[in-house]
């Protein structure tokens with residue numbers, strides 16, 4: 001069985017003993033490997049390597065960093081198929097979906113290739129007689145990234161590309177559920193020519209995370225995962241003096257107004273609700289059907305569900321793969337089973353023809369869902385779409401705004417005025433107008449509101465550059481530019 005270890009200072013590191021966690025092929029329900037779970041001492045080894053590397057890396061020229069990023073971009077492009085296959089093997093998502101993840105990951109590197117431009121500071125000449133001020137951006141030092149299972153290539157690259165472009169060393173703690181992609185990334189980063197130690201990977205669970213959050217040499221932490229862990233990471237990390245961005249879970253609503261193209265809305269609900277088996281933070285989990293839209297929309301969604309082909313991610317006929325673990329699949333199924341006792345109507349129950357021992361579940365559709373039901377209140381993170389019926393646009397927006405999560409929300413309508421109102425009035429970080437998964441491209445930043453983001457910094461794009469740098473403001477005067485004098489007052493500038 002494969003042993004999946006760490007990547008420290010430019011080498012694969014496996015230990016002979018210590019805790020491990022099983023890694024599965026979710027499509028077949030078989031264990032394929034075991035991942036080593038780092039102790040605090042192993043985390044310290046990785047951070048030490050990163051500290052050593054960060055000194056020279058921080059002072060390397062931005063043009064050198066950009067040229068290495070261009071090489072990394074080419075290597076990632078050449079290895080799209082390997083990366084996608086690695087994701088599918090351990091995550092289970094279908095190959096074409098994994099390829100989409102790699103494409104979006106590449107975008108992040110392409111954005112970071114412009115780092116000489118992105119790190120341009122600002123300059124004010126002659127703010128007082130003979131005095132100039134300029135602002136420069138310095139790297140933070142060593143930064144850590146803690147990532148979820150559902151995007152094992154894209155989410156690490158949301159962080160890694162900008163972090164190292166800005167001159168930091170980056171220590172990644174990937175999900176223990178699908179850890180192999182992180183090692184393939186590490187090899188490609190090394191082949192691109194980045195110095196050893198600039199990118200380190202430490203495999204592990206909560207113990208490794210807590211070691212990173214409390215390590216004196218880690219200056220910043222980026223986290224993406226569920227809300228309870230995001231809150232923990234934010235609280236412990238900031239209590240230890242680090243800057244922290246912690247992106248949490250979601251419950252994304254899609255409002256459908258009666259004037260919408262209901263066929264397009266039903267297609268979108270199917271794609272965004274069941275794509276990646278609903279294991280996306282931008283998945284639609286609640287359809288908010290307004291007024292007369294409800295009956296035809298529920299029927300249109302239900303009629304499309306039998307066409308969703310469920311099967312192993314490496315079978316080109318499959319449209320939706322398995323869930324990540326058996327326990328998670330059973331937990332998701334328990335929501336569907338419990339829905340009638342809460343008053344929801346099960347339109348499609350998620351049962352599938354037997355697919356061996358894989359962690360499969362079919363698409364489920366629940367109608368007449370309401371706040372206060374577990375299926376509404378909890379992030380289910382599986383192929384379960386709930387329909388909430390409301391009577392007006394105002395009720396739809398009030399529902400979304402009262403929800404504790406605020407990642408994304410979409411509206412489907414032909415009414416430009418309603419769409420503009422929605423954009424302004426909805427309290428979430430990412431809005432889609434006739435677009436069900438409004439995940440921003442890499443040159444905009446990604447982040448939710450409320451319990452979907454702790455800290456004030458969205459991830460990647462321009463906000464990523466800001467998060468991974470510290471500004472320094474320099475005020476300068478040269479002795480021969482202006483006469484000097486003693487003045488004990490606060491500088492008035494004249």
Ligand code: NAD
Pocket residue numbers: 146147148149150151155173174175176204205206207209210224225226227229230232247248249250280281379381407448452
């Ligand atoms: P998770 O919170 O269980 O795990 C995320 C990371 O935290 C992993 O690396 C894991 O090892 C670590 N971890 C888990 N429990 C921990 C603990 N008690 N203490 C410290 N560290 C711990 O999330 P997941 O199941 O891997 O991923 C799914 C979740 O991630 C969903 O809630 C989804 O919405 C969210 N997500 C959010 C975004 C976003 O951009 N907001 C993107 C992707 C996924």
